[in-house]
Amino acid sequence: MSIGQIIFTLVVVVAFSIAAKNYKKVYRNINLGKDEDISGDEGQRWKNLLLIAFGQKKMFKRWIPAVLHLAIYVAFLFTQIELIEIFIDGFFGVHRFFAPYLGGLYTLIIGSIEVLSFLALIATVVFLARRNLLKVPRLVKSEMGGWPTIDANLILFGEIALVTGIFMMNGADVVLQQLDPEHYPSSGFLPISSINGPLLFGDLGLNALQLIERTGWWLHLITVLLFVNYLPISKHLHIFLAFPNIWYSKINSRGEMENMPDIMNEVKSMMGLVPEQEIDPNADFPEFGAKDVFDLSWKNIMDAYSCTECGRCTDVCPANITGKKLSPRKVMMDIRDRATEIGNNLDTGALKFISEEGRAANKTLSEDNYDDGKSLFDYITREELHACTTCNACVEACPVTINPLEPILKMRRYEVLTESAGPSDWLPMFTSIENGGAVWQVPDDRDKWAKEMQEDGTIN
Amino acid sequence: MADYSAEGKTPEVLFWVGCAGSFDARAQKVTKAFAKILTASGVDFAILGNEESCTGDPARRAGNEFVFQMTALQNIEMLNMYKVKDIVTACPHCFNTLKNEYPALGGTYNVIHHTQYMNDLLKAGRLTIEGGEFKGKKITYHDSCYLGRVNGVYEAPRELIAALDGQLVEMKRCKTNGLCCGAGGAQMFKEDEPGDKRINIERTEEILKTGASIVAANCPFCITMLSDGMKAKEKQEDIMIHDLSELIVQAKGL
Numbered sequence: 001m002s003i004g005q006i007i008f009t010l011v012v013v014v015a016f017s018i019a020a021k022n023y024k025k026v027y028r029n030i031n032l033g034k035d036e037d038i039s040g041d042e043g044q045r046w047k048n049l050l051l052i053a054f055g056q057k058k059m060f061k062r063w064i065p066a067v068l069h070l071a072i073y074v075a076f077l078f079t080q081i082e083l084i085e086i087f088i089d090g091f092f093g094v095h096r097f098f099a100p101y102l103g104g105l106y107t108l109i110i111g112s113i114e115v116l117s118f119l120a121l122i123a124t125v126v127f128l129a130r131r132n133l134l135k136v137p138r139l140v141k142s143e144m145g146g147w148p149t150i151d152a153n154l155i156l157f158g159e160i161a162l163v164t165g166i167f168m169m170n171g172a173d174v175v176l177q178q179l180d181p182e183h184y185p186s187s188g189f190l191p192i193s194s195i196n197g198p199l200l201f202g203d204l205g206l207n208a209l210q211l212i213e214r215t216g217w218w219l220h221l222i223t224v225l226l227f228v229n230y231l232p233i234s235k236h237l238h239i240f241l242a243f244p245n246i247w248y249s250k251i252n253s254r255g256e257m258e259n260m261p262d263i264m265n266e267v268k269s270m271m272g273l274v275p276e277q278e279i280d281p282n283a284d285f286p287e288f289g290a291k292d293v294f295d296l297s298w299k300n301i302m303d304a305y306s307c308t309e310c311g312r313c314t315d316v317c318p319a320n321i322t323g324k325k326l327s328p329r330k331v332m333m334d335i336r337d338r339a340t341e342i343g344n345n346l347d348t349g350a351l352k353f354i355s356e357e358g359r360a361a362n363k364t365l366s367e368d369n370y371d372d373g374k375s376l377f378d379y380i381t382r383e384e385l386h387a388c389t390t391c392n393a394c395v396e397a398c399p400v401t402i403n404p405l406e407p408i409l410k411m412r413r414y415e416v417l418t419e420s421a422g423p424s425d426w427l428p429m430f431t432s433i434e435n436g437g438a439v440w441q442v443p444d445d446r447d448k449w450a451k452e453m454q455e456d457g458t459i460n
Numbered sequence: 461m462a463d464y465s466a467e468g469k470t471p472e473v474l475f476w477v478g479c480a481g482s483f484d485a486r487a488q489k490v491t492k493a494f495a496k497i498l499t500a501s502g503v504d505f506a507i508l509g510n511e512e513s514c515t516g517d518p519a520r521r522a523g524n525e526f527v528f529q530m531t532a533l534q535n536i537e538m539l540n541m542y543k544v545k546d547i548v549t550a551c552p553h554c555f556n557t558l559k560n561e562y563p564a565l566g567g568t569y570n571v572i573h574h575t576q577y578m579n580d581l582l583k584a585g586r587l588t589i590e591g592g593e594f595k596g597k598k599i600t601y602h603d604s605c606y607l608g609r610v611n612g613v614y615e616a617p618r619e620l621i622a623a624l625d626g627q628l629v630e631m632k633r634c635k636t637n638g639l640c641c642g643a644g645g646a647q648m649f650k651e652d653e654p655g656d657k658r659i660n661i662e663r664t665e666e667i668l669k670t671g672a673s674i675v676a677a678n679c680p681f682c683i684t685m686l687s688d689g690m691k692a693k694e695k696q697e698d699i700m701i702h703d704l705s706e707l708i709v710q711a712k713g714l
Contacts (some may be wrong), residue, residue, distance in 0.1 A: 061637075255560040255610040260525045264565060267529040273537070289523065318640040323656025387653040390521050390645030391605040396636050412523030425650035426522045433527050437513030437534075439479045439649065446482040447509040449491050458492070460498050 001093070008090035008221075015225035022232035026305055030344040032367055033298035041251040048401070053246040058399040062312070065130075068123035072159065075116035076239070082113050082166070086221055096173075099185040107188030114170065114192040116457055121163045128156050138311035143330040148235065148309055155236045161223045168216025170199035172209045179206055238308035242400040245306040248299055249401035254392055257409060260288065263417075289413025292375045293339045294367065303402040304336035313394035313404055319387040326387040328394035328404035334379035335407060345372055376411065385411050386423050461506040461542050471506035473498075473577075474539075476549035476558065479514050480680035486551075486687070487680035489668055490703040494550050494574050496714045497514070497705055501586040505548075511538050515557040521580065522646035532557070536567035550574040550705065552606035552679045553644070559611070573607055575678050575704050579616040582623055589623045593711040594703035600672035602686065603638035603665070604679035617678055620704050629670045639663050643681035664689030675701045 051057045056073065059066040088097045100107050130136045131152060139152075174197035176184040201209055231237045268274045290296050313328035314320050320327050345353045349365050358369030386409055394404045416422040432441045445451070453459045464471050480487035498505050503585050513535050516528035538714030539547075547569050549555050572580075582588035599621055607613045614635045621628050633639040642652075643703035652658055663691065666688060667675055683701050690696045702710075 067651070124560055217490065253560040253611070254562070255556040255606065257520055257561065259561075259564040260529075263525045264529050264533070267526065267533055271530075271533060271537075288525065296609060316637065318642060318659045319653070319655070321639075322652045322659050322662050325655075326653070343502065383653050386650070387655075388527065388645050389605070389640045389647050389659065391640035392609045393605075393637075393640065396609050409521065412521075413525060414523075416523035417525060423650045424524060426524075426646060429646065429649040430519055430520070430524050430527050433514045433516065433519050433531050433585060435529060438483060439514050439518055440483055442483045444483060446512055447507060449477075449482065449488045450495070450509070453492055453495060459495050 005091065005093045011222075012087070012090070015229060019229045019232070025343055025347070026232050026237070028302045028346075029339040030298050030305060032293050032342060033296045033301040034294070036297035036299055038248045038299060045247050045250050048246050048249065049243065052399070053243045054221070055160065057191075058401075061397070065310075068126055071116065071119040071123040075113070075120035078109075078113050078116050079162075079166070081257050083224060086217065090221070095183060096185055096187065099187055104188065105191070108227065110187055111189075113166070115188055117163045117166050118192055120159065124159045124163075126155050128153065131156075134458060138315040141311060141314060141327065141329075143314075143333060144309065144311075145329055149332070151234050152309070154230070155234065158223055158227055158230070158389065161393055162220055162227075165216045165218075165220030165223060167193060168214050169220065170216070172201050172204075172213035172216065174198065175201050175204070176206075176209050176213060179209070198368055235307065235309045238306050238400060241302065241306035245302055246401050248302065252405060252421060254395060258406070260413075262286065263288070263435075287414070288417035289415070290407060290410035291377065291414045291418070293335060293342060294370075295414070296335065296410060300403075300407050300410075302333060302340050303404075304332045304339065306400050307332040307336065307402055308400070309333065310399070312399065313395040313402070316393040316397045318389055318391055318393065324383075324387040325381065326384040328408075331380055331408060332382065332402060332406050335376065338376055338379050340370070342367075342370060346370065378409065382415065382421075385415070388412075461508050461511065461544075464506050465542055470543075472504045473506075473546045473548050474542075474544050475505045475507050475634055476515075476547050476551075476554055477507055478514060478549060478551040478554040478669050478680070480684075482512075483492050484680060484684070486683060488682060490550055490683070490705055493705040493709040493714075494578075494650070496709055497578060497587065497712075498583075500712065500714055501581045503581070503586070508538065513555045515562075516517065517557045518554040518646040518649060520557070520561070522649075532562060532565055532567075536562055539567055539569065544569055547571045547579045550678075550680070550703065552604045552611070553681070556606045556610055573611075573613060573616075573678065575607070575608055575617040575620060576613060577709065578705065579619050582620070587708075589620075589708055589711055592625070593713075594624045594626040594674070594707065597625070597626050597638075597674060598629050598670070598672040599633055599674045599676055599707075600629050600667055600670045601634070601676045602631070602641070602667070602678075602682055603634055604677065605638065605640050605644050607678050608638050609636055610629055617676065617704055620708065621676055624707055626674070626707075629672050631666045631670055633666065637668065641679075641682040641685035643685045644697055648684075658689075660685040660689040661692060664693055664695075668693065668695065673699055674707070675699060676704050676707060678704060 056066065056070060059069055085096065085098050089095055131139050170190060170193035173184060173187065174190060174193045177186050201212060217309045265274065269276050293301055307329065309329060311329050315327060317328055346365060346367060351359060353370055353372050354363060354365050355371035363369050388408050390405060392405060428441065429439050431436055461474065477491055481491040500685045501508045515535065516531040517576055520528035547558055549558065552573060558569060579586060582589060601617060601621060603614065618628060639662065640659060641663055675686060677686065683703060686701045687696065690699055690701065
């Protein structure tokens with residue numbers, strides 16, 4: 001085994017071990033949410049997966065970013081073939097393992113990757129310009145200040161590094177194929193490197209060329225490994241989570257709010273529709289709705305980790321458009337950040353995060369006794385929650401079928417049902433429905449209009 | 461409905477009027493217009509009268525599940541007692557809740573919005589629409605969130621406008637991208653949160669850009685919101701916000 005192979009193996013193993021730990025954390029954080037059985041309708045789910053995830057159907061509501069994003073996405077998928085070869089070459093100390101076996105097909109594959117990489121490079125540069133020069137409104141809203149903007153730019157620079165690596169290694173390789181055909185099997189004519197390579201590196205010596213080829217190779221590999229580690233702490237995680245997130249997204253009507261069977265059964269027993277339920281006098285007062293991520297479903301939290309902060313939701317939110325504080329994107333970012341905060345605190349095992357009762361009972365820190373004195377309401381203000389018109393524009397807009405409306409409504413439920421709080425304007429509406437069966441307090445009969453019509457003979 | 465039941469008869473459809481349609485002066489006109497169309501089309505319909513309660517949509521979306529369950533279960537009791545199968549309503553919020561939320565509580569009905577119902581009547585030849593009145597007039601159509609984006613009904617109302625011979629001018633944000641009027645999610649019953657402008661003003665400005673003199677809507681709350689918007693812009697004399705049923709009544713001279 002050569003020294004190169006040993007270094008390669010070490011780097012790869014270490015990188016993947018660290019990454020695995022962080023992916024496990026994301027998985028754990030998603031599972032801080034409540035269990036929710038999401039199954040059935042597999043036909044529809046496959047359709048969604050193919051059209052919305054693989055086919056990026058929802059991206060095409062906006063053509064310019066859709067085409068640019070498609071270039072990066074297809075380049076990403078195709079480059080995996082070259083990445084597999086990089087791994088084989090690295091582990092076994094060979095060079096361009098596939099080339100002799102695939103022949104013309106190899107030229108086609110690598111050639112396609114080159115074209116796609118070039119398109120992805122253009123897309124990346126345009127994306128950088130859209131964020132930093134053109135300042136597309138949805139990309140520079142207030143919640144994007146600080147880390148989210150750095151995060152987005154880091155990813156784009158990472159993509160430039162990936163592409164640069166490919167063109168360095170292929171460009172130098174094409175020249176090396178002429179100088180040392182024994183060690184550098186022919187890749188055939190490559191649409192970019194066969195022109196670029198001789199042009200840029202044509203008059204360099206063997207050693208310099210080998211150095212450039214290896215630098216490109218390692219640059220690409222190291223950037224890939226950095227990406228693998230960066231994803232679980234970045235918005236860019238959508239490249240993986242988009243797929244399960246779309247698979248598990250709501251299939252039933254958008255118009256149906258999740259039913260609350262506990263309340264339904266209690267009301268049924270109050271109305272005498274079912275036998276009176278035994279009330280346990282020792283039971284705690286039940287909590288309804290969501291106060292923290294523990295009360296959301298795991299899917300709500302997966303939604304949050306799938307969000308790549310594109311802001312299409314916020315861009316179409318009527319409340320946000322008219323200057324209210326609500327931003328569906330911020331709601332999702334807040335849920336993710338809160339879940340991450342709780343996860344990180346759980347990892348410390350510190351006693352201060354154990355609830356008082358838990359501490360009294362000498363418990364070790366777990367999500368069941370977690371209490372840091374904070375909640376999701378410290379992230380998402382009531383003003384934001386109250387501004388939502390439930391119009392579903394955010395739900396419609398999301399390319400990866402995130403549902404920002406569900407957590408908003410769950411938090412409203414907590415506020416109204418558990419805290420008996422919420423906008424005081426709503427109280428008369430609640431009382432009118434409860435006492436008079438109408439949203440307003442009105443003395444008239446419901447069929448006053450019909451009686452009037454009968455009187456003047458318009459209807460029978 | 462009680463009368464039908466007493467006589468052992470079943471109406472062709474139950475007209476679910478809703479709170480706005482029953483009590484709001486503006487929405488009452490829509491209720492009357494739709495009742496006229498039903499009568500003119502020979503539809504034998506019933507109403508629940510005082511046995512109808514709020515479907516609970518605003519309470520549920522405000523977060524008050526208790527009030528929602530109370531009123532919803534009461535309605536379901538009533539509807540099941542009368543063995544109601546088909547319901548038509550002129551309110552997309554009632555429509556959505558009856559159609560999508562009552563099944564989980566034990567109330568499953570065939571629920572249809574009045575724009576769909578009128579379009580079906582038209583296609584069946586039971587309703588005829590003479591276009592003269594609106595021929596060539598610019599009409600824009602406002603998709604309500606709960607009929608459009610939430611329930612995917614975009615074409616039936618547009619087909620009615622076509623039947624009126626009107627010239628449909630779409631707003632920039634229409635169909636799946638339609639902009640809310642600002643009333644949904646129980647916003648109708650509270651003051652706005654602080655912001656730059658009201659949502660209905662934003663939508664009204666978009667309507668004004670189309671140059672249409674008639675706005676067709678399908679929801680009593682949208683009509684209130686957009687009419688308020690027109691008043692704020694002092695355009696209430698020039699641009700009328702109508703329910704589709706009112707336009708049909710006008711065209712037919714009913």
